[in-house]
Each structure stands twice: as C-alpha cells, then as structure tokens.
Amino acid sequence: MRRLLRSSLPHLAAGRASYNDSSRVRRHLLSRIYQPGNLWKENSPELQAKPNDPSSKSQRLMYKAGLIRPSSPGCFHYLPHAVRSMEKLVRIIDGVMQDIGGQKIDMATLCSAALWRQSGRWDLVGKELLCLLDRHEQEYCLGPTHEESVTSLVATEGGISYKQLPLLLYQVTRKFRDEKRPCFGLLRGREFYMKDMYTFDISEEAAHQTYNHVCEAYAAIFRTLGLRHVKVQADTGNIGGKMSHEFHLPAAIGEDRLLLCRSCDFAANVETLPPDQKTCPCCNGKLEESKGIEIGHSFYLGTKYSHIFNAVCHSDHNKPLVAEMGCYGIGVSRLLAASIEVLSTEEDIHWPSLIAPYQVCLIPPKKGSKEMGAAALAEDLHDSVCAVPHLGNEVLVDDRDHLTIGKRVREAHMMGYPYVIVIGKKALERPPLFEVRNHRTGQVQFLSKEGVLGLVRDIRVI
Missing domain, CATH: 3.40.50.800 (Anticodon-binding domain)
Structure with missing residues (x-):
C-alpha cells in the first residue's frame, strides 16, 4: 500500500x-508520524512507575500511545498526536470564550516580582513559584497565573471605557507551578497549559452577571466534550476574592474530596464545610462524598487587585470607578488527560470524539x-x-x-x-x-x- x-x-x-x-x-x-517505537512496548521504562510513585490510567495510556514523553519531573514533551488533540481542544475553548465576548491576548511568561510583592502574593504563594534572577539582579517568576499582570496592564493604559464593558480578556498559555510531588502525568505537573480569563465590570451586580455567564460557558464546554462534570463551591485560596467555584470530573483517582447533595444541586469541596457537616445546608438532604479531578476554577475577585493597582472603569459621565473583577481558569492539558482518565478502558483510549487526533x-x-x-x-x-x-x-x-x-x-x-x-x-x-x-x-x-x-x-x- x-x-x-x-x-x-x-x-x-x-x-x-x-x-x-x-x-x-x-x-x-x-x-x-513521529511516534517513538519503544512506547508501544509494555516493558518500556517510560511505562513503569517508580516504587511508591503513583500513576494513573491516563498517564499509562498516554505514554503507551506515544502522546507524551517525560522531560523532567512534572514536565512533558507533547508529541504529534497529542498536539493535534490539544489544538482541537483549544479551538473549542476559543469558540465558546469568544461567543461570550472574550478577547484573546497573550501575556508575558516572565512576571515581575515587584508586581507580585505589590499584591502581597510573592510571599503568600512562596515555594510554589518558580523564581529566577536575571543578570541585572531583577527578580521574576514564571507565571502560574496572571492577575497582577493583567490588572497592571489595564491600569497602566488608563482604565476601561464603559463602552468596552464587560471586558473579558483571556489567553491559553503554558503555566508553571513548583509542585512538591508532581504525579499522574498531565493531571498534576509543574508545567502545563491553562486557559485563564480576567473580567472587568463597573459594578458588583454586573460582575455577578459576568461570573454566571462564564460559569455557564464552562459548563457548555464540558457538555460539548460529552463529559459529566460537577460544579462545587470552593475555597478562594491564595488567589483570593469573595466567591469561588470549582469544576470537577468525578473520578476515583481524583485528589479533591467533594460532598454532593442528591436531593438538590448543592455541591461543595469538603474544605469549605465544617468537618462534621453531614447534611445539605440548602435542603437538609444527605450529603454523599465523591472524589473529583479539578478541571476548571472561577473566582469573583471584587476589587482585591483593581484597588491595589488602581484599575478603573469610566462611567458614561467619565467618572472613574474601581473595577470589579473576576478570574477563571481551565487546565487545558489537565482536561485532555482527565477526559482520557474518565472515558477510557484500561487498554484503550476513548477520546471525547471531537478532539480525537x-x-x-x-x-x-x-x-x-x-x-x-x-x-x-x-x-x-x-x-x-x-x-x-x-x-x-x-x-x-x-x-x-x-x-x-x-x-x-x-x-x-x-x-x-x-x-x-x-x-x-x-x-x-x-x-x-x-x-x-x-x-x-x-x-x-x-x-x-x-x-x-x-x-x-x-x-x-x-
């Protein structure tokens, strides 16, 4: 042939x-097509987990299929089939984000330590930051997220006109986090792809509307992929803000513990509830525990960052008002692996059909x-x-x-x-x-x- x-x-x-x-x-x-032949062999070193090193079904299948190769702990090379699938996944995300008014940008990977110190997160995040010092003794981190950068950008450019509101800026880029113990392949790594969006509104009411629209858009993405997901109330963590929700794919290998009410739609990460909480705070129904792989996260930030950097929105009377912000993330490479994790058998990959290579x-x-x-x-x-x-x-x-x-x-x-x-x-x-x-x-x-x-x-x- x-x-x-x-x-x-x-x-x-x-x-x-x-x-x-x-x-x-x-x-x-x-x-x-470049697919290193030894990845097809069951006894390949790449397929063998080290003693006491946890592995996952998606990690084993992605190694075996020649989708990824390990580079260093928590970092991976993406090979041709994986890149095709990632590009398709990004196209789906782009389409949905742009349907709700998102504008795609691409911010610098090197983030100034001065900005992070100004927000107070340089010390708060601490060891999870991958930091470096240039020849001029200037400190930077490799961006794990870009709240400081985008807020400073908007503030430096004089703020936002009411005609541009709501302003939704997003990117799909590599992010970096110094995980203490990376594992499960792309499910928990030190270098990964993320879609992060930052929104600006003139009032708290408008910001809540934007928050709901983006959360609905996230749900639409996961439905388009044919993935059963749950949205749960979550801790705001070191990003901060007034409200937060996580999006999870239920899976036994998931590292997050979730409590789900079977009588209503209440769901929460256990870290947001009292340790002895057994019943639903909304309907008093029984809460059942599940595990989940986090694939998305939303935050209503309020004025946490906009106040610090003086990012304002100008009303129709040209009155400057401190912007109400939200930030939203989807772990793109994690979503790729998580979809394989929940859909596949032990022997064969099953993709969300739209993103098959x-x-x-x-x-x-x-x-x-x-x-x-x-x-x-x-x-x-x-x-x-x-x-x-x-x-x-x-x-x-x-x-x-x-x-x-x-x-x-x-x-x-x-x-x-x-x-x-x-x-x-x-x-x-x-x-x-x-x-x-x-x-x-x-x-x-x-x-x-x-x-x-x-x-x-x-x-x-x-």
Whole structure:
C-alpha cells in the first residue's frame, strides 16, 4: 500500500512544499508520524512507575500511545498526536470564550516580582513559584497565573471605557507551578497549559452577571466534550476574592474530596464545610462524598487587585470607578488527560470524539496478502472520504503494510480513533464491502463505498 501511495502521489517524495498544493489530496501516513517505537512496548521504562510513585490510567495510556514523553519531573514533551488533540481542544475553548465576548491576548511568561510583592502574593504563594534572577539582579517568576499582570496592564493604559464593558480578556498559555510531588502525568505537573480569563465590570451586580455567564460557558464546554462534570463551591485560596467555584470530573483517582447533595444541586469541596457537616445546608438532604479531578476554577475577585493597582472603569459621565473583577481558569492539558482518565478502558483510549487526533483510521491490506488485490479500492476510498469537505484533514492511513490487519486494528483501537475502516477480504467481493468499526460503541458494519461515505458525512469535527 505504501508503494502504491507513493507511486500514485509522486509529490510526496518531492518535499514539504508539495503539501501546499491544494489540487492534491494530502495524505496522513502513520509511518511518517513521529511516534517513538519503544512506547508501544509494555516493558518500556517510560511505562513503569517508580516504587511508591503513583500513576494513573491516563498517564499509562498516554505514554503507551506515544502522546507524551517525560522531560523532567512534572514536565512533558507533547508529541504529534497529542498536539493535534490539544489544538482541537483549544479551538473549542476559543469558540465558546469568544461567543461570550472574550478577547484573546497573550501575556508575558516572565512576571515581575515587584508586581507580585505589590499584591502581597510573592510571599503568600512562596515555594510554589518558580523564581529566577536575571543578570541585572531583577527578580521574576514564571507565571502560574496572571492577575497582577493583567490588572497592571489595564491600569497602566488608563482604565476601561464603559463602552468596552464587560471586558473579558483571556489567553491559553503554558503555566508553571513548583509542585512538591508532581504525579499522574498531565493531571498534576509543574508545567502545563491553562486557559485563564480576567473580567472587568463597573459594578458588583454586573460582575455577578459576568461570573454566571462564564460559569455557564464552562459548563457548555464540558457538555460539548460529552463529559459529566460537577460544579462545587470552593475555597478562594491564595488567589483570593469573595466567591469561588470549582469544576470537577468525578473520578476515583481524583485528589479533591467533594460532598454532593442528591436531593438538590448543592455541591461543595469538603474544605469549605465544617468537618462534621453531614447534611445539605440548602435542603437538609444527605450529603454523599465523591472524589473529583479539578478541571476548571472561577473566582469573583471584587476589587482585591483593581484597588491595589488602581484599575478603573469610566462611567458614561467619565467618572472613574474601581473595577470589579473576576478570574477563571481551565487546565487545558489537565482536561485532555482527565477526559482520557474518565472515558477510557484500561487498554484503550476513548477520546471525547471531537478532539480525537484523527476521526478516521484507514487500514489497507497487508503486503503480499490476497487482499492486496483491493489496494486500488483502498486508494479510491481514501480519496473519496477525504473529499468530504470537513474530513480532508481527518483521515489517517496506517500504511505499515508489513504488519497484519489484526495488529493494526488493535493499535488503532488503543489509540482511540473514533472510526476504523478496514480494507479486508470482503473488499474483494462484488460489490466490494468495507469493514467499519465504531470505537465508541464497538459496532462493526460491512458497508459499500456509498454506505461508508454516508456514515462519515455525519462525523462532527472542530
């Protein structure tokens, strides 16, 4: 199959520029994708947890699938499949944030110690900050969050006009936190991706409305991904403010203890309630304990930072009023891993379908087998599926034709591609039929080319 692909597409050998030729079908070939081979081996050192070092299902699967490689404790390299999924996840988040008026920015990673001292957090956060000193004896930290930076930015620029309110500024960047004991792969690391949003309003009432809108948007993101989540009241911690909520995916491996009321929608992190609290403070119903993986956090800050840095909003009468603020975070890389943690089996990854690295994995015949007579049909089916407008970049060909179809199918299921299409024995029949495997449901169908195209047209993509 690989030879056929190359002979029918000689531009593949001509160099990278050929991929910009819009008149040709771009082929994603598994043999060309960087996936270090030792990650497929069960006895690979990367798959073995150190003694007394906790590991998680998502960590094991992401190592095994070649999605991530460890760099140093709590830090990881993201490999091509993981990057594709992360980019899709960020596109979902971008869409929802911009639907509620969010404007995307990108702030400096190096945060001035002077700003953090001005807010009082340099000493408060303390050892969790990754700090450095430059050649001019100036102190910085690698930003774990950007309340000081964004508030100082708004204040320095003279504040915000009422015409711009509410102002919602957000970014998706790497963050840094010196975790004492990083573990569980991307679930608790020292370097991670986060979406952080900072909002500015002219009154407390308006700030509460914005707070509710952003929380609703967070819920929409998790629903879009098909993830069951809970929103719980939470401690404001070292970020501070007047109100806080966390968003969790219920999971046995979760490090947070939650109390949920089964009679109403009350839910809380245990750290916000008295130790002996057994009944719901809203309806007096029984509280049940659960564990959760925190994937999002919202804070109503009030004027905690805006007062310190003199960030103001100007009314329609040009009266300066200290801005009412909120801040909101989604752990993007943690959400990626947490979704694998809660959806997958012990052996196979199950993605939220919208963020799977590829939607379709096409498995052509093994080299030298009888099924090689259907190689031309595989070529034609690939081009036809890629011609479906939204799927042109979502089809992966497992062109490792020295491997059996069975081995490639097993690896495709381990990788979690939503649809696996096999060109096997039935492709030699008249009419030819193709084996289509739905990874989520386990359903296997034998479909004609027209049936395959009818099915894939309904696949949703980002």
